[in-house]
Amino acid sequence: MRLVFAGTPEFARLALDALLAHGHEVGLALTQPDRPSGRGMKLVPGPVKQAAEAAGIPVLQPRSLRLDGKYPEEARAARLALEQYAPDAMVVAAYGLILPQWVLDLPRHGCLNIHASLLPRWRGAAPIQRAIEAGDARSGVTIMQMDAGLDTGAMLLRKEIPITPQHNAARLHDELAALGAQAIVEVLDRLPAGIEPQAQPADGVTYAAKLDKAEAPLDFSRPAQELERRVRAFDPVPGATARLPGLAEPVKVWLAEALARPASRAPGEVEAVGPQGIDLATADGILRLLVLQKAGGKRQPVDIFVRGWQPQADSRG
Structure with a gap:
């Protein structure tokens, strides 16, 4: 499939690597702008940018995708690139930018998000940490068809793993990143034949507030x-x-x-x-x-x- 990939940190890099390893065509990567790091505060590219460049994938780093926002020129340039590539789907994992409706509508199969929780539990920014903090017995990943809401889209696939007393956020993050990479490959393999989306249940909704x-x-x-x-x-x-x-x-x-x-x-x-x-x-x-x-x-x-x-x-x- 012709894919656009949108993500920034290590959690997303594993998914990008898996897509490439399974032969999917990733013609464009969207990722957050480089951030200053270290004593010298030099700009450092994120893991997704590093992986994309190593694979020869063009990278865009708009500060916003809103055409009426603070950086409309960057948003328009991103839109032109996406329209010219005409992707079958966009895979999104820990990207860090809100996708406006024009992005959600552009790919033929929509935008597929790898979310690190068993939706509808732990929608929001910090699902891994909040699941451990709350004492949840299980966590997992959900592949979701994105819509305009906050992690409210229909579910295409869920995969579960237990949370043990040995799990800290770093360990659970790594296990869910690997699980999410497997799950998105499975969904994309099944997508041409059709997957019946499942609406998220109204019961059991919780929100994972950003860590402070x-x-x-x-x-x-x-x-x-x-x-x-x-x-x-x-x-x-x-x-x-x-x-x-x-x-x-x-x-x-x-x-x-x-x-x-x-x-x-x-x-x-x-x-x-x-x-x-x-x-x-x-x-x-x-x-x-x-x-x-x-x-x-x-x-x-x-x-x-x-x-x-x-x-x-x-x-x-």
């Missing part, structure tokens, strides 16, 4: 199990944080364990410290910190971290 740095501090007035899930959900971004006595800056918490035994101190206070972990009281149970990172430092297992830190007499977090 303000959510990083752990609230020890919450149960330990809830905090343990948040630690995993926020790894690698934005990273959960906790305040420890004797340290001026909060520490990042990259791995924690919820202990069922009751706390004997106020929420946020240190219950015990040892090479096995730093135990902090919560509203329900103990949160044992296992991997931490001081400001400006590196991730450390707790047995190494505690060698350079001991709680003060006032151990309130």
Whole structure:
């Protein structure tokens, strides 16, 4: 099939690689503008742009696709390129721009989105993290026929995987990226013969709000199990944080364990410290910190971290 691919990060790159490996013609790639990165803040292309250029695919990086928006010249140039190529379908994965109606209407088979959740649960920006944070037993990907709504289009295929206690956001992201690449290839193989779209059910709709740095501090007035899930959900971004006595800056918490035994101190206070972990009281149970990172430092297992830190007499977090 003649395809246009729209995506930016690593999650999308895996799908682009899979389409090329299975012989689909990708004649144009849309991706976000290069972003400054590193100490020198040099402009760095995203993974999709790098993969597309390596495959000899022309790349467009409009800042908007709205013809009446802030960058109409870039939108018009993108429209001309799309109309000239006349794709059978556009595959969209973590692109980062809203597609106006003219884009949705242009491909013969429409725009197909790889969404990292089991729709209608977790529509929106951060479905991977919110699924872990909420304690969902399963996640997956949905291949969706895009419409003008926010992840409201009809479903063409869903694939599921379990969420285990070993999943943080990074690991689940990688597994869903691979699953999404498989799923979009399967859908495109079946598309010429016809796939019956399934409308999303009205029940079970939830929204995955964009992650905010303000959510990083752990609230020890919450149960330990809830905090343990948040630690995993926020790894690698934005990273959960906790305040420890004797340290001026909060520490990042990259791995924690919820202990069922009751706390004997106020929420946020240190219950015990040892090479096995730093135990902090919560509203329900103990949160044992296992991997931490001081400001400006590196991730450390707790047995190494505690060698350079001991709680003060006032151990309130």
